[in-house]
Amino acid sequence: MRDRAVPRRYHSVDEALTSLGTVTASASGSWTATNILPVGGLAAGQSLRTMSTTAASGTIIGFNAGTTTRLSRDMYNASGVITRPATPPAAAPGTPPAYGRPTARTVPITPTPTYITVNSSSDPDTSQSTTCATAPGGVCTLRRAVVQARALPADQRPALISFNLPTSDPGYNATLKTWLITLSSLSSNQLRSLDGGQITIDGSTQPGGRTSGPKIFVRGKNTQSILVVNGNANIISGLGLQGFGIQVNEGGNFVETNWLGLSEDGQTIYYIDGSSVADNKATIQDAETPPAKTGENVYRNNVVVGSTATALTIRSDDSWVVGNRVGTRPDGTLPVGAAQICGSTWVAGGGVSIYGRGTQIGGPSDAERNYIVGTGIPSPNATTTQPLALQLEGGDYLVLNNFIGRTVAGTDVGVCGEGIRLSADFSLIQDNVIVAPANSAMNMLPGVIAGSSNSFRGNLIIGSSSPIVFGPTIDDTYAFFNPAKITKIDGTAVSGTSGDPGIPPGGAAPVDSTCPFCTVEVFLDDGDTQVETLQSLGTARANVSGAWTFTLPRELAAGEGLRTISTTNNYGTIMTYEAGTSTRISAALYQPGSLPSSDNMVYLPMIRR
Template sequence: MFRKRSLPIFSLLAALSLSMLPLAGQGSRVSAADTAPRHETASPVTVITVDSGTDPDTSKSKTCVSDTPCTLRRAIVQARGLSAAERPVLIQFDIPQDAHEGYDSTLGIWKIQVQSTSDPSVFRSLDGGQVTIDGSTQPGGATSGPKIFIVGPSTGSRDGLLVGANAAGGHDGNTIRGLAFQNFKTHLTVNSNDNLIEDNWFGLSDDGTTPYLRNDDPQDGSGSAGVALSAGVSGNTIQDNIFLGFDGVAAALRGDDNTFTGNYVGTPADGIIRGKQSDPSLICTSVDWLGGGGISMEGNNHTITNNVFAGLRQEIFHISTQPDAIRVTGTGHLIANNQIGVDAADVQVGVCGRGVYLSDSPKKVQVTGNTIANSGLSGISLNGALYDENTLRSNLIIQEADWPFVQGSLKGEDAIQLGPGLPDDFEHFRPAEVLSIDGTTVSGSSGTNSPCPNCTIEIFLDDTDAVTETLQVLTTAVADANGNWSATLPFELSASQGLRTTSTTAQYNTIPYMHAGTTTGLSTLYVSGYEIYLPLILRGQ
């Protein structure tokens, strides 16, 4: 396994330059403000003020007009029944600082203990569109993090909020902001389009330092999912939230054109994991940090950017596969500038499963500028018989332990793993070969029996230990029509440093039957003196 170490120290030792991949500073949040789509919210026509932290009944008809006090349940019932002329709607909070209203004076939070219903979800769905539930409107209380906590009943087998009845167009444009969710199966289900989910906690304890476990059982985790998007939805943005401890996935993205940005997944509220084991015999065991699952994607054209995934682990049988940080199916996604296995203090705490898994024949996926440190399985894994047109660029993969060979697997794990289900032509296509390293000048050609005209060659720094890594992106080159290329390195290699390459095709059929924009796996290691490692070939000695 791996030893926990500081990324800045490691950067100095390995001469890494991460300027193109800015990491969150210690204790800072990754902000999505500059990257997420804008969801403009008009001033509310109707304002409903929740003035009680109780939940006295489960009526589906009582509103804050018909009955007092105004509870969250009644506010939702009232909002869903409003006409188009009475929207947008703001559900705000003004609950007294009273223990009988769920107020915790030590933490400055209000906990709404929700009653169980006979329905799968404890609340009626937010129908009609343009409804904002904003926990940050609550006066007083905590100065950071959510003030309003919504707690599911009993053993956490019921679902929480439902956003929209369907994606037909009449229930869109809602906002869920500044809430904390505990003890639900699926905490938030999104059935409509163009919704904004921001600044919420999913699955965290009251003080935000540990997972809130259903049934107080690590195997149950904090829930099955934090946010689940239904098939067919589009235009939703999930940003600046924190997800922790899920026994399924933190977020399931379905539909098209949805965005997941600036979130922390697997960490406490400040993004810094303090309970991570450093003893190799204890890492990713039942005594290690329980970060839960990552995210899954299906559908088309999702954007996953500027997130932190760290400490992911589930309480599962030891021979079971630990969760992927990002599991990808579908077409046209962008996965960029994410920090996987590195927490907000820039410490490499790792994740217990894969970093990024392109599974089930994805197409036109761009995986660019991500940092993946100390994944328990492959950094990036590729698979699928119809895999095509997926581009991998400028990803740093840092690993202290040997890549494992999982029992029953056909292939060992690797920095970029070529899975057993890939097309043979892709699997056997060799990335660019380095022919000469002369000071800072490097030149080469296409890989053996793999002509690659006009391909883009990316050149990575690695050290000369037995572990395949991409420690730094040194430079890129574009091959000529014969596949020959040259480039200038930013510095001369030391005796303990070498180069690895990938090739990205420029035209259809360079790799037989595959489209332009397809990136190969990693090359063998090339060092000064014309030595090639793995397999060992000596030249010019």
């Protein structure tokens, strides 16, 4: 047998770099090679390997003479056998970093105030200095109580304007058991602003009366803002306001359990002088939070209906909009029949507009859910742009568990305009019901920076003509990024991949929709022509290649199918967009035995508004 010695360097690859010669082994297989090493011997890091060739047939059973072996696995130097370096493991794909999402925050507890007591529904003058303490005969009106409260020094605050009107008061309604304060001066209905902070006006302090709604109603009509709240830690609660709204200019305030724009019985919309074509001014608004100041206003359990403007316009930061009913009666029903809704005479008003950053709209409990139903304005022109149910303009929002277009009783009435118009970023839109038959359920309008990292999770979109659409300022790389694709449904086992490349109109380049590590949400839909998400069945996490699996809670019934939404977990999965950015709903309805392919899949048109 003839052996060949070859030198190599230490690393994990088997190599024969140079042949140093051959030697013939003895009959016992031993051998010695001389004068084959380089001058000076092996250098640092060098070693020897061998390879043998047989000289007789059968030395390797079944093989003839001249058969050569493999290269020796062992390496040798003057010290003997060298331990073979371990092959380094292949690099594993990295786990995506966690990214922050808004979470529900505890609503602050209402502070306990002290009292200035209104005992008359009259409004005899518009004096800006007469207080309840200085009024003739001890007559304490709402106007005088406000003048007195705003003038209190800090050591006498907080102050509560409470009510104790007798049933003999001219403003008392014995049938409804309510009291009506009419701001009678036509020249100036405006009350003095609530200045200095820590002032409460609470209609529920009125003894007796009904328990099914506000006992105290205040009626005014003026182009001026009648009730303006300045300062912090003010509370407006338990009032029925007719002909005007509430303006809040600073932070840390509570506006809760008020009716705006309703008759005293809560069954019909209140119109100024009975004119349904005039704005009834039933609105709640606040101001932008200045730098280095806090917002954190609470708007809770209010009923607002009938204004041609937006019912709630919240510009402050880190506020709460929870438990409100917009466009409905206090019991959640609508003040007209279903046939009149969104008609030429229907006035429910606008919905909710949120600016600033960090505001929470809705919450995890039923009590924190906002109902925004039937919002619309009268117009004989069918092309009139109807008001938005919910407009989001800033960012860092939590929009959770709201019913848009669904009543308290669970009836899907819808809204007359868009469900949600989203021009925000870094927000979580979760577990909402959106019924918007005439318009898009969600309209994405921002550009590259705004609109990033908006996550959709568990939202039910029902009966919308366009479920999720993208405005003209949205880049094609997002607008046409396809959600996950389902490739197999076998009983309850579902598997899929990243979506097919999106195809923008006009011959633009296809949009790569590869989605590694993305979260895939699977929805149930029926077989009608509308793209809906009738039930969220859960989520799956894709692997590095975008492949994923999911187990259904049950097998699909006849006519049922699945749709998907994908949410990225890495920056740049959708070009220039942050982790947490969700796609549109899959246009394809995936059903067992009839999975659409990318060649014959029918896509809804992307509506660019």
